[in-house]
Amino acid sequence: MKSVLPLLLALSLAGCAAIDPGKASLTEIPGPQLGLKANAVAWPHTQWWTRYGDPQLDRLMERALANNPSLAAARARLDLANAAVAGAHAVQLPQLDLAYNQSRQRFSENYIYPPPYAGSMFTDSSLRLNAGFDLDLWGKNRTKYAAAVSRVEASQADLAVARNVLAANVVQSYFNLQNALTQAQVLGEIAAQQANVLSITRDRVKAGLDTQVEVNQADSAYSAVKVQLNQARTNAQLLRHQLAALTAQGPDQENGISQQHLAPAPQGVPAALPLNLLGRRPDIVAARRQVEAATSEVSSAKAAFYPNVNLSAFAGFLSLGLGNLLKDDSLVYGAGPAITLPIFHGGALNAQLSGKKAERDLAIANYNQTLLGAVREVADATASIRALQQQIADQHASYLAIASAYEIAVQRYKSGLGNFVQVLQAQSEMQKQALQDINLQARAYNLDAQLAVALGGGYNEARPNAATAAQAPAAAEQPSSTPGAK
Secondary structure (H helix, E strand, O other), X not given: OOOHHHHHHHXXXXXXXXXOOOOOOOOOOOHHHHOOEOOOOOOOOOXXXXXXXXXXXXXXXXXXXXXXXXXXXXXXXXXXXXXXXXXXXXXXXXXXXXXXXXXXXXXXOOOOOOOOOEOOEEEEEEEEEEEEEEOOOOOHHHHHHHXXXXXXXXXXXXXXXXXXXXXXXXXXXXXXXXHHHHHHHHHHHHHHHHHHHHHHHHHHHHOOXXXXXXXXXXXXXXXXXXXXXXXXXXXXXXXXXXHHXXXXXXXXXXXXXXXXXXXXXXXXXXXXXXXXXXXXXXXXXXXXXXXXXXXXXXXXXXXXXXXXXXXXXXXXXXXXXXXXXXXXXXXXXXXXXXEEOOOOOOOHHHHXXXXXXXXXXXXXXXXHHHHHHHHHHHHHHHHHHHHXXXXXXXXXXXXXXXXXXXXXXXXXXXXXXXXXXXXXXXXXXXXXXXXXHHHHHHHHHHHHHHHHHHOOOOOXXXXXXXXXXXXXXXXXXXXXXXXXXX
């Protein structure tokens, strides 16, 4: 066997046709090309929302992370990927099976069996221990295992993506709820003010200073703000329902959330786009691991062009008649190689290889798209936060000015020095500025949450399977002669 096996391998390689090289593969966009720099950044930690100092939000997040179905689905996908790794690893190990067969049959009188077997009924029995091992000379199984490991790492990163998306949705829904509750409070105060103006107007009509026209105008303004107040309360209830769904609760389970005073949102944005974003964004890491998996699959498809050599052995007992099965003279055993040489498959192997190359190109294109999107998200959040800081200051100054003007207009109208048109104008502008002031405060928190997620949400690339994956080459090197079957 030692002399025959090398000869068979040499003949096999010589008899194979060349692999179709195909077109050149796509390339990944390098980070520096997009302006990513190795600068220091205050990266968010995994529980970045705790810096808002809101116990209500912390409790909501704890329930969401424990119960949300989207995270459960991501964990199930990770379990599937781990099962695939276990299966790919098992193929690389020797296989051992115990087989027992028994059949009762009549032997033909016109076949190879002589008397007394011919024309008689006998029990044909066998008990065998079979062993097999794929030598994997060209790395087909090893590269499949490397692809499975990369997909596990991609699934781990996808789990972090799902966690970030969930956390961002909870945070933004919570602050939108706080915005709606604050709007309802402010609109309630404005409604009280307008009710007071309506009362003043009626008193002036009784005194002969105004007409029913001013009363109708005041009543209309009062009714309009009550409509907005009802809309704000309805919006708050819908946001409670949204938070309940995110935390896997019933619609009425989050009715206990109370209004909180929103302090200014945390400040600080990156001075430049960080190069470490490539390892801090789980979606980028997941896309990169999918590229590695697809590259390993290409190497595995190339290995299919080469001869497959399996070693097999067996030992056991074989007999006619069950009573003779375990006797010494029923012992059988043997061993030898099994070589499969692909010569002509009608182009199937090249088609399979082309498909794997196309999957690799698709994975690279997805990676590039993910990288471009991530860079844009960080840039957008950073620019928006910088612009919003000045907007908040200017907006609050505008609100304070119009609120003061409104108070003066009401006092002048009450004392008979002003007219109702001035009150209505100041009242309408104050209402608009008050709501805008509240909206910008809530937007500051939403943008801060967007930036935290855009920077990876506390994710830090770790490769727990890297040591295992190192046992298999990411792209198994093939012999320079590159023979193969079509």
